[in-house]
């Protein structure tokens with residue numbers, strides 16, 4: 352799914368309408384039909400004054416049979432029209448829910464394609480708010496414009512035309528004064544847009560707070576910090592209430608202005624009509640029709656003013672979805688020649704290997720989604736970023752076992768994530784099996800099985816969680832991978848074995864069990880490069896040894912390349928090469944034995960402390 356990028360952080364109403372209209376796709380016919388059918392109600396509303404006029408005029412003339420027929424026919428017409436309106440309402444809901452579904456799916460896809468750094472720098476609750484709530488509200492602009500404002504405007508125009516027929520001088524005056532009805536909301540549109548955006552931002556902040564409180568419940572309780580969290584929640588909720596009050600006051604101002612101006616217009620016409628009636632220039636039927644019509648003018652004027660205000664507020668909120676649309680996405684240039692470079696390389700040394708060539712990388716402090724130009728697809732990282740890795744160069748030999756060790760914060764995980772195509776270098780180049788993630792990150796990543804220290808387990812059964820690495824794996828392959836990861840025994844001991852459903856984030860499992868499932872998943876995926884980032888840190892020494900031996904056995908059997916990051920140095924002492932990192936640089940490298948021979952070496956110090 353690829354969307355046209357909105358041209359500005361806050362798209363204009365015209366741009367947004369055009370975009371949503373395009374997104375309706377085939378639903379346009381349904382939507383158009385719903386608008387037309389919904390007019391049935393408008394026509395019924397206008398039939399009332401017409402029928403009243405005929406009724407009173409015929410009553411004055413004593414034509415009772417005519418009145419009976421008229422009432423019968425009009426009842427049938429009203430029933431049919433109301434039936435059509437219900438059909439229109441159904442079509443409206445159908446087309447709008449399809450539009451909302453498509454917009455939210457597209458926004459979810461946009462979020463999926465954000466560079467990992469940007470996605471993780473934004474709170475997941477904020478992204479969820481943009482995808483669901485903000486997306487929904489923006490989609491409703493189309494319905495408010497066509498069904499709401501559109502049908503009210505048609506009622507207004509038809510009522511005015513009817514008036515024109517009854518008394519053209521007054522109707523003309525009304526035509527001229529009508530735009531005053533939306534004057535309030537139009538003059539305050541910028542303020543309404545700003546408040547709409549502020550409310551949506553704050554709703555996201557409250558949601559973030561709530562999500563943190565729920566997900567961090569264990570930690571909060573352990574520290575007795577429920578009150579601390581509640582205070583934060585109260586502050587954010589308080590702010591939101593303040594904004595709701597502000598919004599309410601601005602809405603009231605808009606309503607006040609709209610109602611006063613509309614009343615002024617209608618009262619003016621009532622006085623004029625009364626004057627004409629006193630002069631004997633209007634029949635009684637026309638006079639009655641006029642009094643009903645006046646409300647058919649007043650109500651649409653007030654409704655249009657109110658809805659125009661709503662549109663302005665929602666329009667302000669679209670800056671939040673526009674920010675997601677505009678945010679830079681992961682590169683995904685597909686070119687068979689470039690992407691399949693690995694397949695065509697003749698030298699075995701290029702296959703199943705990762706190469707970091709003069710890679711520089713720094714985390715962007717402002718990587719998160721922002722509702723302004725900073726998200727632009729062309730915006731570069733902020734100048735002030737401190738580079739964590741500078742001119743980092745390393746090559747993993749195909750089929751080799753390499754380890755990265757070093758003090759905490761030295762950049763081990765960052766280097767590994769760059770090698771896995773999860774992060775993209777600011778400068779230099781990463782090559783994964785001959786593919787450049789800066790060219791097509793998704794393609795390059797498919798060669799790597801990356802296992803983090805805290806693996807994510809999804810809602811579903813254990814089987815689902817293992818199979819997503821290789822959906823078509825056989826039962827034998829599944830069990831084989833689980834056995835190799837020392838997971839089979841504990842899975843079998845669960846009430847439903849492989850079909851045991853997991854609680855949220857696998858919270859019913861121990862840290863070590865989760866790690867073993869993640870390793871089994873990686874083994875099953877059969878990818879040529881394996882990166883274990885502290886992937887066995889929660890295992891006891893014996894289990895870790897067993898798992899590492901079976902991992903090594905499998906990598907050797909398939910010629911796969913293995914990169915392991917570990918703090919427990921015994922885990923990696925058999926590695927073909929150990930890279931020791933310090934402050935983002937490679938301090939030393941060699942085999943375990945070689946590195947231990949350096950009296951002042953960092954590895955030796957780390958080993959002695961181990």
Ligand SMILES: Nc1ncnc2c1ncn2[C@@H]1O[C@H](COP(=O)(O)OP(=O)(O)OP(=O)(O)O)[C@@H](O)[C@H]1O
Nearest residue numbers: 471714715739757758759760761762763764765766
């Ligand atoms: N997403 C992030 N955004 C900003 N800074 C980050 C991010 N991830 C890591 N860092 C910073 O980058 C530096 C290196 O982190 P990294 O995780 O690569 O170190 P490490 O050597 O793997 O540490 P450890 O052994 O503790 O896991 C740290 O100072 C850390 O604060």
